[in-house]
Amino acid sequence: MAGVAWHYVLKFIITGDAAVGKSSLLIRLTDQRFLNNPDPTLGVEFGSKLITIPEENKVVKLQCWDTAGTESFRSITRSYYRGAAGCLLVYDVTSRQSFLNARTWLADVREHADPHLTCILVGNKIDLCSDDGQPGRRPREVPTEEGERWAKEEGLLFVEASAKSGENVEAAFVQATRDILNKIKRGM
Numbered sequence: 001m002a003g004v005a006w007h008y009v010l011k012f013i014i015t016g017d018a019a020v021g022k023s024s025l026l027i028r029l030t031d032q033r034f035l036n037n038p039d040p041t042l043g044v045e046f047g048s049k050l051i052t053i054p055e056e057n058k059v060v061k062l063q064c065w066d067t068a069g070t071e072s073f074r075s076i077t078r079s080y081y082r083g084a085a086g087c088l089l090v091y092d093v094t095s096r097q098s099f100l101n102a103r104t105w106l107a108d109v110r111e112h113a114d115p116h117l118t119c120i121l122v123g124n125k126i127d128l129c130s131d132d133g134q135p136g137r138r139p140r141e142v143p144t145e146e147g148e149r150w151a152k153e154e155g156l157l158f159v160e161a162s163a164k165s166g167e168n169v170e171a172a173f174v175q176a177t178r179d180i181l182n183k184i185k186r187g188m
């Protein structure tokens with residue numbers, strides 16, 4: 001791979017309800033950091049990250065866009081989705097409402113994005129309901145199997161993650177990127 005900065009540039013969008021952790025996932029991916037109290041008015045809009053897909057021997061530059069607090073406007077639509085190859089559809093495993101609302105977000109993606117877009121459903125904040133006796137735990141409202149089942153029904157990839165601990169954050173992007181590279185190989 002000597003001399004090659006990257007083989008592909010892929011646009012990703014991150015969508016889902018306010019406060020599910022979209023900005024935090026983006027910051028974790030690009031900056032390996034976590035902010036307990038991010039300023040909601042300073043929504044991170046964009047981040048870029050190089051990842052390697054070893055079995056393909058490929059370096060991929062991810063360009064990730066976050067809705068950055070515009071969830072309530074729902075006017076982002078076409079320009080936001082244009083050219084996107086991947087989408088993280090995020091809910092909070094401690095908020096059933098955010099999981100139910102993911103249906104509306106998916107409908108929006110389906111309406112506006114390229115039909116070949118790869119979408120991964122991400123159940124975020126699993127650190128909150130881990131069983132380690134730390135303070136600040138919250139009960140899980142969406143069992144893993146339920147997220148998994150709905151993702152399967154809708155043809156989405158699926159992962160549970162934590163922007164706080166970092167668990168599965170890069171893995172979510174890598175999983176989606178693998179799927180996109182497979183589609184590119186098949187000429188889709």
Ligand code: GDP
Pocket residue numbers: 017018019020021022023024025035036037038040069124125126127128161162163164165
């Ligand atoms: P957004 O509105 O979807 O972009 O959500 P933010 O990234 O602003 O996060 C909303 C709140 O949830 C903030 O207080 C974050 O610190 C917190 N948060 C985000 N991700 C996680 C996570 O994985 N675990 C925990 N415990 N808190 C999180």
